[in-house]
Every structure is written in C-alpha cells, then in structure tokens.
Amino acid sequence: MQDREKQLRSELEAARKRLYERLHNGEDPQKAYEEEAWPALLALWREYPQVKGGVARGFDLSVHTLGTSPEATILAILGTRAREVHILHTADTKQHLEKIQKDAGVLVYPRQIDKSNVTTVYQAVEEILPSSREVRVAMDLTSGTKAMTSGLAAAAFFLQRVYSGIQVVYVDSEEFDTTLRRPVPGKEVLIRLPNPYEVLGNFQKLIGGELYQRGEFKSAEEVFREAHRNTGKGEFDLLARLSRAYWSWQVFRFAEAAGALKSLIGELEKDAWISHPLGRSLDTLRGQREGLEAMARLVEQKDLSQKEAVAWLASTLLKRSEETDHLAMAALYAYRALELLLQHLALEAGQNPESPSLGPEEDQAFERTLEELLGEKPRRWERWGLLEILAYLKSKDHPALKGWDLKRLQGVKGALQTRNKLLLVHGLEVPQERSIRQIRGLAYDLVRWLGHRVDVEPVNIS
Amino acid sequence: MQDREKQLRSELEAARKRLYERLHNGEDPQKAYEEEAWPALLALWREYPQVKGGVARGFDLSVHTLGTSPEATILAILGTRAREVHILHTADTKQHLEKIQKDAGVLVYPRQIDKSNVTTVYQAVEEILPSSREVRVAMDLTSGTKAMTSGLAAAAFFLQRVYSGIQVVYVDSEEFDTTLRRPVPGKEVLIRLPNPYEVLGNFQKLIGGELYQRGEFKSAEEVFREAHRNTGKGEFDLLARLSRAYWSWQVFRFAEAAGALKSLIGELEKDAWISHPLGRSLDTLRGQREGLEAMARLVEQKDLSQKEAVAWLASTLLKRSEETDHLAMAALYAYRALELLLQHLALEAGQNPESPSLGPEEDQAFERTLEELLGEKPRRWERWGLLEILAYLKSKDHPALKGWDLKRLQGVKGALQTRNKLLLVHGLEVPQERSIRQIRGLAYDLVRWLGHRVDVEPVNIS
Numbered sequence: 069m070q071d072r073e074k075q076l077r078s079e080l081e082a083a084r085k086r087l088y089e090r091l092h093n094g095e096d097p098q099k100a101y102e103e104e105a106w107p108a109l110l111a112l113w114r115e116y117p118q119v120k121g122g123v124a125r126g127f128d129l130s131v132h133t134l135g136t137s138p139e140a141t142i143l144a145i146l147g148t149r150a151r152e153v154h155i156l157h158t159a160d161t162k163q164h165l166e167k168i169q170k171d172a173g174v175l176v177y178p179r180q181i182d183k184s185n186v187t188t189v190y191q192a193v194e195e196i197l198p199s200s201r202e203v204r205v206a207m208d209l210t211s212g213t214k215a216m217t218s219g220l221a222a223a224a225f226f227l228q229r230v231y232s233g234i235q236v237v238y239v240d241s242e243e244f245d246t247t248l249r250r251p252v253p254g255k256e257v258l259i260r261l262p263n264p265y266e267v268l269g270n271f272q273k274l275i276g277g278e279l280y281q282r283g284e285f286k287s288a289e290e291v292f293r294e295a296h297r298n299t300g301k302g303e304f305d306l307l308a309r310l311s312r313a314y315w316s317w318q319v320f321r322f323a324e325a326a327g328a329l330k331s332l333i334g335e336l337e338k339d340a341w342i343s344h345p346l347g348r349s350l351d352t353l354r355g356q357r358e359g360l361e362a363m364a365r366l367v368e369q370k371d372l373s374q375k376e377a378v379a380w381l382a383s384t385l386l387k388r389s390e391e392t393d394h395l396a397m398a399a400l401y402a403y404r405a406l407e408l409l410l411q412h413l414a415l416e417a418g419q420n421p422e423s424p425s426l427g428p429e430e431d432q433a434f435e436r437t438l439e440e441l442l443g444e445k446p447r448r449w450e451r452w453g454l455l456e457i458l459a460y461l462k463s464k465d466h467p468a469l470k471g472w473d474l475k476r477l478q479g480v481k482g483a484l485q486t487r488n489k490l491l492l493v494h495g496l497e498v499p500q501e502r503s504i505r506q507i508r509g510l511a512y513d514l515v516r517w518l519g520h521r522v523d524v525e526p527v528n529i530s
Numbered sequence: 531m532q533d534r535e536k537q538l539r540s541e542l543e544a545a546r547k548r549l550y551e552r553l554h555n556g557e558d559p560q561k562a563y564e565e566e567a568w569p570a571l572l573a574l575w576r577e578y579p580q581v582k583g584g585v586a587r588g589f590d591l592s593v594h595t596l597g598t599s600p601e602a603t604i605l606a607i608l609g610t611r612a613r614e615v616h617i618l619h620t621a622d623t624k625q626h627l628e629k630i631q632k633d634a635g636v637l638v639y640p641r642q643i644d645k646s647n648v649t650t651v652y653q654a655v656e657e658i659l660p661s662s663r664e665v666r667v668a669m670d671l672t673s674g675t676k677a678m679t680s681g682l683a684a685a686a687f688f689l690q691r692v693y694s695g696i697q698v699v700y701v702d703s704e705e706f707d708t709t710l711r712r713p714v715p716g717k718e719v720l721i722r723l724p725n726p727y728e729v730l731g732n733f734q735k736l737i738g739g740e741l742y743q744r745g746e747f748k749s750a751e752e753v754f755r756e757a758h759r760n761t762g763k764g765e766f767d768l769l770a771r772l773s774r775a776y777w778s779w780q781v782f783r784f785a786e787a788a789g790a791l792k793s794l795i796g797e798l799e800k801d802a803w804i805s806h807p808l809g810r811s812l813d814t815l816r817g818q819r820e821g822l823e824a825m826a827r828l829v830e831q832k833d834l835s836q837k838e839a840v841a842w843l844a845s846t847l848l849k850r851s852e853e854t855d856h857l858a859m860a861a862l863y864a865y866r867a868l869e870l871l872l873q874h875l876a877l878e879a880g881q882n883p884e885s886p887s888l889g890p891e892e893d894q895a896f897e898r899t900l901e902e903l904l905g906e907k908p909r910r911w912e913r914w915g916l917l918e919i920l921a922y923l924k925s926k927d928h929p930a931l932k933g934w935d936l937k938r939l940q941g942v943k944g945a946l947q948t949r950n951k952l953l954l955v956h957g958l959e960v961p962q963e964r965s966i967r968q969i970r971g972l973a974y975d976l977v978r979w980l981g982h983r984v985d986v987e988p989v990n991i992s
Contacts, residue, residue: 184702186723194732199992209676214700215723217676218683223726223733225684230736238676240646249711261648261677264685270656271685274692286855319856320953320960370958393748394781400862404954411956449912491782492866493955494873496832498782530661 076112077254083108084253097248105253106139110171112254117147119258123237128204129154131196133189133212133220137250138164138171140210140239145172147258148206148237154196156216158183183212186219193223197231204233209261225263236261266298276307277530283391285315285526303344306335307529310346314526317360317384322367326360329353349527359522378412379520381405386508386515387524396492399499402507403454403487409514410457413468419460421452430463437463441477454484468517472510480506538574539716545570546715559710567715568601572608572633574716579609581720585699590666591616593658595651595674595682599712600626600633602672602701607634609720610668610699616658618678620645645674648681655685659693666695671723687725698723728760738769739992745853747777747988765806768797769991772808776988779822779846784829788822791815811989821984840874841982843867848970848977849986858954861961864969865916865949871976872919875930881922883914892925899925903939916946930979934972942968 069077087104091097112118130150132141134157145153145168153176157165165178179196181188197205207224209217217238224236240259241251265271276291292308295301313328333353336346346353362377363384372378382405389401414421426434438446438459452460458477461469483503489495515522531539549566553559574580592612594603596619607615607630615638619627627640641658643650659667669686671679679700686698702721703713727733738753754770757763775790795815798808808815824839825846834840844867851863876883888896900908900921914922920939923931945965951957977984 184721187729190726190729190733209680213702214671214679215702218671218680218698218700218723219726221680221684222687222723225688226726226733227736230740236680238680240675240677242646259646261680261684264652264681264688267649267652271652271688274689278692320858367953367958367960372958396782397859400954407956491829492862494869496829496834498829 073112073116076108076115080105080108080112080254087253091247101248101250101253109139109253109256110142113143113146113256114173117143117149117258118256119147122260123147123258124204124206124233124235125149126204127206127235128152128233129196130206130208131156131193131220132208132210133216134158134161134164134168135183135212135216136161137211138168139250140256141208142168142172143239143256144206144208144210144237144258145174145176147239148208150206153177154179154192156181156189156192156212156220158213158216181216184215186215186222189216189219190223193220193227197227201231202233203231205231205235207234207236208238209236210239221261225265228263228265236263272298273304273307276311280307280311280526280529283314283318283526285311285318289315302335302340306332306341306344306346309335310527310529318388320367320384322360323364326357326364329357329360333357345529346527352523352527355521355523356527359524372408372412372415375412375416375518376520378408379515379518379522380524382409382511382515383522383524386511389504389508395499395501395504396490398501399487399490399504399507400492402504402511403490406507406511406514407454407457409511409518410454410461413461413466413514414452414457417461417464417466419452421457423450424452424456424460426460433463434460440474441481443478443481454487455481458484468514471513480510483507535574535578538570538577542567542570542574542716549715553709563710563712563715571601571715571718572604575605575608576635579605579611579720580718581609584697584722585609585720586666586668586695586697587611588666589668589697590614590695591658592668592670593618593655593682594670594672595678596620596623596626596630597645597673597675597678598623599673600630601712602718603670604630604634605701605718606668606670606672606699606720607636607638609701610670612668615639616641616654618643618651618654618674618682620675620678643678646677648677648684651678651681652685655682655689659689663693664695665693667693667697669696669698670700671698672701683723687727690725690727698725734760735766735769738773742769742773742776742988742991745776745780745988747773747780751777764797764802768794768803768806768808771797772989772991780850782829782846784822785826788819788826791819791822795819807991808989814985814989817983817985818989821986834870834874834877837874837878837980838982840870841977841980841984842986844871844973844977845984845986848973851966851970857961857963857966858952860963861952861966861969862954864966864973865952868969868973868976869916869919871973871980872916872923875923875928875976876914876919879923879926879928881914883919885912886914886918886922888922895925896922902936903943905940905943916949917943920946930976933975942972945969 083104087100090100127148127150129152130148131154132144134141134155153174155176155178157178157180169176179192181192207220209220221236224234228234237258237260239256241255243252243255245252272291272295276288279288279291289308289311292304292311296304296308309328309332313325316325316328335341336344336350341347359380363381366374366377366381385401385405389398392398411421441459483506486497487493489497490499491497545566549562552562589610589612591614592610593616594606596603596617615636617638617640619640619642631638641654643654669682671682683698686696690696699720699722701718703717705714705717707714734753734757738750741750741753751770751773754766754773758766758770771790771794775787778787778790797803798806798812803809821842824836825843828836828839828843847863847867851860854860873883903921945968948959949955951959952961953959
C-alpha cells in the first residue's frame with residue numbers, strides 16, 4: 069500500500085472513531101455519518117476505490133439503480149469509473165442526483181423508472197445499451213428495491229449472451245452496522261457477481277442436453293466443452309466427446325466417430341466413472357463403435373459383401389432421411405439406402421450391378437420380371453439400377469423379397485423410376501413425401517432381413 | 531370480499547392504529563410491530579394471502595432467500611403455498627428459521643449459503659431443483675442481500691429456458707414506513723417478476739439475429755415469432771417472415787419462399803414501415819423474389835432453357851455446397867450445380883444430354899476431344915454425363931469454356947469421373963475437399979458467364 073493510501077485510510081479510521089463516539093452519545097446516526105465518516109470514505113475512494121475479484125477497468129458506460137442510499141451508488145461510480153454514467157432512479161430517489169454528481173465528480177444521465185415495475189428497468193437497459201457489441205458495461209445493483217436490482221441483474225446476465233463486455237457489480241461490505249443501517253465505514257468493497265451460466269455446469273448441461281436431444285450435436289459439443297472449461301468437471305468432457313462422435317457420424321466421418329467413441333468407452337470403463345449415467349449405455353456405445361468401424365472399413369475397402377456394415381450404413385442413411393426437413397435430401401438418402409442394400413444382395417447372389425452377366429435362361433426370366441414390373445417392354449442398360457436389381461432378385465425368388473409381391477413393387481415403380489430425374493440427381497423433379505416413405509419402407513424391410521442388430525439412436529444422456 | 535376477510539382486515543386496521551400510537555409514544559418500533567401488527571397481518575395472510583398479477587397456484591416447491599426480515603419471508607410462504615419449502619439462510623439469519631416454521635405453519639428445508647457469494651446461491655438452486663422439467667417452482671427474493679436475491683433471480687430466469695414452470699415472486703409494498711423499516715402493515719402484496727426475455731423484444735432480436743447470421747433460419751423464425759407475440763411489435767413479424775422465406779429457400783421450397791418474400795415486400799412498401807431497416811434491402815429482396823419465382827417455374831416446367839432460373843438454382847446449390855459440414859453433401863451440391871449449368875449450355879447449343887444426336891463430323895470432333903480429356907479411348911453411353919457435355923461444348927469451342935484449356939479440364943477429370951462412385955450416388959467413395967472446390971470453381975465460372983445478377987446472400991437485418 070502506498071503512503072498516500074495509508075494516510076487516507078488512517079484518516080478514515082479516525083473519522084470512524086469520532087462517528088462511533090457520537091453514536092454512543094445518542095446523536096442522530098444519519099447526521100453523524102454524513103459529517104464524520106462519509107467525507108473520509110469519499111476521499112479514500114476518489115483516489116483508491118476498493119475493488120476486488122475480477123471487476124474490469126475502462127468501462128465505456130455504467131448503469132446504476134438508485135434506492136435510498138446515494139453514498140453506496142457514489143462508491144460504485146468511483147469504483148467502476150465508466151466514461152458515461154447512467155442512473156435509474158425512482159420518483160422518490162431523484163432528490164439524490166445532485167449529491168451524486170457533486171460527490172462522484174461526474175455528470176450523470178438520469179432516467180426515471182418505477183420501483184415496483186421491473187419492465188421499466190428492462191426497457192431502460194435496452195435503450196441505454198448501444199448497438200455495438202464491443203461495448204464494456206458495468207451494471208451496478210448496489211442500491212434500489214428488489215425489483216430494480218433483480219431486474220438489472222437478470223437483464224445483464226441475459227445480455228451477456230451477446231454483449232460479452234457486460235459485468236454485474238455491487239458494493240458489498242464485510243461488516244454491516246445495524247444502527248447505521250450501512251456497512252461499517254471502510255469495509256465497503258466493489259465486487260463482481262458471476263453469471264449463473266458461467267458458474268454452474270448443470271445449467272449448461274440442461275442447455276447442452278436440449279441441443280443433444282434435437283440432434284444439434286455440434287452446438288451441444290460446444291456447450292459441454294464450455295461447461296468442462298468452467299467447472300473442470302470431467303463428466304462434461306465425456307458428454308462433449310459423445311456429441312462429437314455423433315456429429316462425426318451425422319456427416320459420415322465414420323472413422324473419426326469410431327475413434328471418439330473408442331476413447332469415450334475407454335474412459336467410461338475406468339473406476340472413476342463407474343456411476344456416470346452414460347455407464348448404463350456402455351453396451352449400446354460398444355455396439356455403435358463396432359458399427360462405425362464396420363462403416364469406416366466399408367468406405368475404405370469398398371467391399372459391399374460386408375453384410376453388417378451395409379446394415380449399419382443403410383440404417384444411417386435412413387435415419388438421416390427421416391430427420392431432414394429437406395425433401396430432396398430425404399429422397400436421396402432413402403434411395404441410396406435401398407440401392408446399397410440391393411447392391412449387397414445382388415453381389416451376394418453373384419451379380420455385380422456395374423457389369424451384370426446372366427446366362428440365357430436367367431436373362432429371359434430377368435427380362436420377363438422387369439417387363440411385368442414396368443408394364444412395358446424394358447430398355448436394357450449396361451449397368452443395373454435399382455429397378456433392374458429388384459427385378460433380378462425377384463426373378464431369382466430371393467428370400468429377402470419374399471414379402472414383396474409384384475403388386476407392391478409395381479406400386480413403388482413410379483417412385484423408383486423417378487430417381488434420376490430428381491433435383492439433386494440429374495433432373496428437376498421434386499420428390500413426394502409419400503414416395504420417400506415407400507422407398508424407406510422397402511429399405512427397412514431389407515435391413516430387418518439382414519438380421520443384424522443395428523442401433524443408430526443417440527444414447528440417453530440424462 | 532367475503533365477510534371473514536373483511537373482519538380480518540378491520541382487525542388489522544385496528545392493530546395498525548395501536549401500533550402507530552405506540553410509535554408516537556416513542557416505543558421501540560420492532561417490539562411494537564411484533565406485538566400489534568404482526569399477529570393481525572399473519573391472521574389475514576393465513577386465510578387470505580394478498581397475491582396479484584399472474585402468480586400461479588399449486589407450486590410443487592418454493593425457494594426463499596432469507597435476510598434479516600423473517601416476516602416478509604413468512605408472507606411469501608403463505609402466498610405461494612408450495613408443497614415443499616426451501617429456505618436459503620445465512621449464518622446470521624439461521625436464528626429466524628424456528629419463527630418461520632411456527633408462524634407459517636410449515637416444515638421447511640433449510641440450507642445455509644454465504645450472503646456475499648452468489649455461487650453458493652446458484653449451487654443451492656441447482657441441487658434443490660428436481661430433474662423433472664414439469665415441476666412448478668416459486669423463487670421468492672423478498673428477503674436477503676443483493677447478492678442473494680439477484681443471484682436467485684438470475685438463476686431462476688436462466689432456468690426458465692428449460693423449466694417453464696418457474697416463477698420469480700416477491701412481497702412488494704405499496705407504502706414503505708421508514709421508521710418501521712418495513713411496509714406499512716396491510717400494504718404488502720405478493721407479485722411476480724417477469725423474465726426480461728419475455729418482456730423485451732430487443733433482447734430476443736439479438737438472439738434471433740445471431741441465429742439468422744448463422745443461417746439457422748428455422749430457429750430464428752421461432753424466436754422472432756415469440757418476440758412478436760410478446761411485444762406485439764410488427765417489426766418482429768417481418769423478421770419472422772423473412773427467416774421463414776430463407777428457410778424455405780434452404781430446403782428448396784422455392785414457391786413457398788417466393789410467396790413469403792412477396793408478402794414481406796408488400797408490407798415493407800407500406801408507409802408504416804418506411805423506416806424499417808429492411809427497407810434498405812428492398813431491391814435485393816425484390817431480386818431474390820424474382821429469382822425464387824424463376825426457380826419455382828423451372829422446377830414446375832422443367833424447361834432448362836430458362837437461363838436466369840438456371841443461374842439462380844446453380845448459385846443456390848453452390849451456396850449450400852459451401853455451407854454444409856457434410857463433405858458427401860457438399861460434393862453432391864457442387865456436381866449438381868455444374869451439371870445443371872452444362873445441361874443448360876448443351877440445350878442452348880442444340881443437344882439434349884438425355885438423347886444427344888450428332889452429325890458424323892461433329893461426332894468425330896466430340897470423340898476426339900473426349901479422348902484428349904480422358905487420356906484414353908472413351909466408352910460411349912447413350913446419355914451424356916458431365917464429362918461428355920464438357921467434351922461436346924469444348925469440341926464446339928463454346929465461348930463459356932473459353933478460359934478453360936484442356937489442361938485445366940484434365941486436372942479436374944478425376945474429380946468429375948468420381949461422381950457416380952460417391953457415397954451418396956451409387957458408390958462408397960468419400961469426396962475430397964480439394965475436388966469439391968475445383969468443381970465449384972468451374973461452376974462459378976459458368977454462372978458468371980451467364981451474366982445474370984444473382985444474389986443468394988441473406989439481407990442484413992441489423
């Protein structure tokens with residue numbers, strides 16, 4: 069402490085002694101405070117405001133609610149030292165504005181509000197804040213009614229979501245004197261109130277959990293990472309990793325997703341996490357990791373005979389098809405799922421749809437089925453599309469298609485023929501929701517027939 | 531008012547008179563209050579709690595901060611009547627718990643917090659709240675320090691995002707007595723503090739604006755609709771409509787998007803909105819509406835000769851390609867944009883890529899160019915794909931391809947050949963970011979060559 073500050077503090081100490089002597093003699097506390105303690109306290113804060121714990125410097129503006137104690141507000145103004153000072157006063161507390169300007173030595177912008185109507189506080193804050201989000205603002209709730217101060221805090225914490233330079237502060241006291249109805253002079257200190265969002269992981273967990281539920285895994289990951297940073301709790305790290313894994317899965321980065329799940333499972337298997345809620349989903353997560361690894365291999369090796377991987381990839385495509393709002397996308401995913409499954413079945417039956425090769429009898433049966441399906445003489449192509457593979461499998465009486473009579477296939481013929489004409493393929497056709505559901509129906513049948521246990525649903529995190 | 535309530539009120543009136551007589555005689559205010567006013571006030575609130583303006587009934591639990599005035603907290607407990615009552619007290623105010631239980635006639639769950647450390651308040655709230663989001667909770671900030679009450683309000687308003695059944699309440703008074711340092715007995719009333727988010731459209735505008743900036747138009751629309759409902763301000767309705775239009779555009783519902791923009795433009799042309807910020811973007815919006823209508827016609831009529839519509843649709847596809855995190859999607863959009871543009875140019879040059887028909891000389895030139903491009907003898911197909919159209923246009927020295935020498939085309943050959951092998955088309959290939967950028971580069975060149983002014987960027991809303 070510098071000499072000058074020591075001197076001011078000892079003058080305050082002396083003033084306090086005189087104050088308590090006068091109180092002891094039964095003098096009026098308010099008058100005694102004003103004459104003895106306040107001048108010394110003001111002198112100290114003018115040069116050495118007592119500020120603690122993370123209050124910023126260099127505020128562009130400050131907003132203060134004003135109740136019946138102007139002295140506390142004056143200290144807050146001296147502690148925040150904003151370039152522009154706004155005071156929210158009531159009809160009753162307007163009288164203190166002059167003293168505040170004189171003692172704090174600043175020009176203030178006054179604004180009258182209703183002491184019981186918090187909406188007037190919100191509106192004042194809204195109008196005072198400039199549109200620049202870079203602005204540094206102190207919101208001081210030292211003085212005022214509950215509605216005023218709680219309203220200011222609520223507005224400030226809310227606005228911090230977009231105005232990162234807002235701080236909520238107030239003049240606290242380490243010791244309160246009930247006779248004075250004030251802090252013991254010299255025990256005042258300006259402190260910062262932290263935003264509940266910053267402090268409490270569980271609040272962030274709720275928000276992150278909502279995003280996770282809605283399948284917005286990237287945003288969920290950000291929230292959980294922030295919760296981990298703020299609280300240091302490892303459980304949020306696990307939730308962030310899980311969200312990351314599901315996001316990677318959504319955008320078909322299967323190897324990345326498998327890696328993320330692998331490390332997550334490794335953590336969950338440790339004793340430290342034995343009671344983590346995700347522990348209940350360990351089996352599902354292990355299964356999903358295997359599925360993702362199978363898909364990563366499928367994409368890497370391009371070997372369509374990998375039945376399990378085909379079941380997982382088709383299910384992934386079908387899930388995306390169901391989730392998207394975008395019909396053109398939904399159609400694309402559904403077609404690709406069905407085609408993938410058919411490609412697999414054709415390959416298993418010994419035919420590569422890229423270069424099919426049939427014996428004469430086989431070919432006759434194939435052409436006949438195709439004609440029945442189309443209702444007209446088919447054009448023949450070098451490669452097989454969806455319809456050709458379907459006709460081929462049907463002509464071979466493939467057991468996967470046992471439940472599908474020709475009538476059902478004819479019913480979806482239109483939908484199947486449309487594929488190449490779709491907006492996102494080679495044409496301008498906008499798909500119909502009904503057709504997409506039909507395609508998905510066929511694909512789900514085939515996934516079930518493959519008989520692999522596939523679970524593409526995100527695990528429960530609450 | 532019922533007779534019984536009238537009777538209790540007149541007893542309170544009589545008690546208040548006796549109280550002020552005693553004060554007038556210089557008696558101790560605290561003692562006089564406790565003996566005269568409090569019993570009558572308590573009797574009234576036990577049967578007829580004075581509750582105003584939107585406070586709910588049937589709370590499952592209530593949380594009260596407790597400062598130096600237990601009476602106010604007792605009234606809040608009687609006013610909220612929750613099935614489970616939690617009190618956040620400090621080391622100093624613990625002494626009041628017994629009186630509270632006795633006077634309010636309830637068993638309370640006490641929990642000690644630090645009066646200056648708001649984090650302890652947040653933690654208490656977090657632990658008291660059950661995980662069910664259906665719970666109805668009253669958070670009462672009548673009593674306690676600024677840190678305690680502001681902290682409770684901030685936590686409560688924050689939690690309302692997920693717990694819709696939380697209300698923030700406090701006992702206000704229409705008249706305060708400075709001698710008593712309490713409300714004038716009988717003037718107390720329990721009221722609700724509204725959430726700043728509900729009240730102030732500008733706050734929601736900030737949040738909605740953020741979502742809009744990030745291209746999350748569906749969520750932005752929801753926020754703006756809510757702001758419109760809460761504030762009744764028509765400007766939010768305009769922003770909601772704009773967000774809706776852009777969302778429809780994103781999912782290729784061009785006619786819907788055009789309709790939404792049309793009605794928005796109609797509004798903006800009215801005198802009432804002459805100074806709305808969107809007014810500055812009217813020309814852009816009119817242009818976008820025309821573009822959307824052109825795309826709607828294109829999709830409806832499937833006439834690829836509509837140059838302007840092709841430019842808009844290709845630009846829309848390219849924008850989506852750039853925005854998505856999903857590489858397989860990004861590739862698909864980019865390919866479709868390039869193909870669409872090439873389909874248009876081929877058609878303009880007199881060839882339908884679905885059934886091309888070339889004279890012998892033309893065909894020779896075409897085959898030669900295709901061979902140069904591929905570096906090998908080409909296989910010929912009935913329909914033309916991307917590479918064939920490119921080779922055809924090049925063989926005709928089409929001016930749109932003036933800047934593209936054979937070397938550049940050979941450079942992207944691999945990327946172009948990959949299309950059918952892509953994961954979302956017929957194969958399992960995962961596209962490379964570099965290839966996608968190359969494809970987009972070619973497509974952007976063609977859009978520029980078409981020479982139509984196309985602006986697919988959302989207009990500025992701030």
